[in-house]
Amino acid sequence: MSSLPPFPPRAFWKDSEPLECVAVLPEVANTVTFTFRAPSGAFFDFDTGQFLTLELPVPGGPLYRTYTISSSPSRPRSISVTVKAQAGSIGTRWMLDHLTPGTRIKAMGPAGGFTYLQHPAEKYLFISAGSGITPMMSMTTFMYDLGTEPDIVFINCAKRPSEIIFRARLEQMATRARGIDLKWVVEESDPLSPWTGFQGQFNQLMLGLMAPDYLEREVFCCGPEPFMVAVREALQGLGYDMERYHQESFAAPAADAETEGDELDDVYPEADTKAEITFAASGKTALVPETETILSATRGAGLNIPSGCTFGVCGTCKIRKISGEVHMVHNGGISDDDIADGYILACCSHPIGAVTVDV
Template identity: 70%
Template structure:
């Protein structure tokens, strides 16, 4: 049996040296973890949550693709990236189809500012979707390996239970420490298999059940842009201090603070004036941006049928014919209805002049 001797005199890895793929681990359908080592025996020094850029020899010429490191620097003898092929993937598709143990590729980094090392807190809320789980897995592994008494609520959204990346490993961690709480939500269950977790689009009601003390937590979020936008809208509507919100797009990780995009999110202003015209009733009412269309209608003596009043039941669905509203709902309306001009009056704030068919 051949044993690999550890080189205790090795230096930290630098990107002058290529990485050698030593293992490929299937995670879910079209998702695999690639584990690399330095041929020299160098060890890896980085912050949990950072990323590395791989130079991939695809047909037609090399392409460079950035991937978050899914391993933890607490395990410094190797470095891992976990990749999921998207519809238009070139580099990732090549990795899944061709990258095998023994092959060496050029890499650059590590880099990035998305790490809980830069924002120490007593409580964390990790929110991810799809392969956006990778930086949060790195941070969670670090906390586990350090045996820290860290309070983490880890929320992950996937299409189906079988597509929850790292599910087994996370459940193993959570079964052995009290400070890690897992909350999974899926769009749909597997056929002929029971799913007892959350189901549907993540919303403020779910968040209140998943992490009742969310206002006390430092939030780290990673996933597709529409998912992160929905999370931000939800947190803003709930009064969360967005100075304690941090995000990383798995499509475009940020290397430095100077490169971080300015998040120009909509936040209704109590001082900003708005106006709602109820076309069928011939009534126009002035209001503030923080008023909902339903509240404005009631003050004007108009009746819009409603039920839950927090965007879940869909009873107050009406059509908007002009203007813009800021709507943060809890699943009571479909994307198709929104595209056709429908809104939920109970959770729609008029941004300027708005006309509805009431």
């Protein structure tokens, strides 16, 4: 009897390899799911809720945009992002108009810590609005694929029923897993299409009706900032333990929000003090005020490094600091291990004195 050949070792995708678009799936108006594979056949290794930063070759570009992964790591042969073009969108509109099967683009990541895997619980409450549904879709699909029955109350808010992203796919999963409890909230019904579900703005009363045991659930929230503010205020007003509340947003943090970062002890950038930045890889130098960011100085020197959010969330502008000190206040876009290894986020790092970076 001949033995089966050994299973080849599994290679995982690295962001040094481009992604190849293999499928384009329209979801709702101005919303499309793009599925990618690695040309080498490598598998994808990521956590549910993480994001990718795509380098988009728009005219005058490249442009860097961050998108949450909507597919599940339980299906590792491909990776998907679901994007919604808003009024004035440049990068997302380019994707909808020009990204077709066979196109290859550069991507960075995966990155981010918005995942239920870091906050295990017996019960979950997922609250989202619009395209904020994407990380919830990834997490729900992963739990569904595990084969065990999850306990999720899944709330999504949309303008109209026809604009609920992933509605059919989620309802199909819910018919095969009793632990997926879907609740849709819309602002208005579609013309000539009666709506018998929740209607209006999400509020405390709706929350109590949809998830009476919300105090027992780990909450994950994603959507536009005003929506997440409303959710936080609703939960706080009901006495929810906000240590169990988690949110994902690529919007700039509120001015009065507490920020965490790697701060140089008692040393802060001064507008009237100059700092000298040496760009080791290119041999250039720049003399700038300490209040100017490394990213701004890099662009002023005619150099280009990838950047996305520009306020320390996405991690796209991570570079290695060879020497010197910076004042960095980020918003979760870099890990403590990376900082210990000498990396900084250029968008939120201010040079103190003489600094050398690997650019």
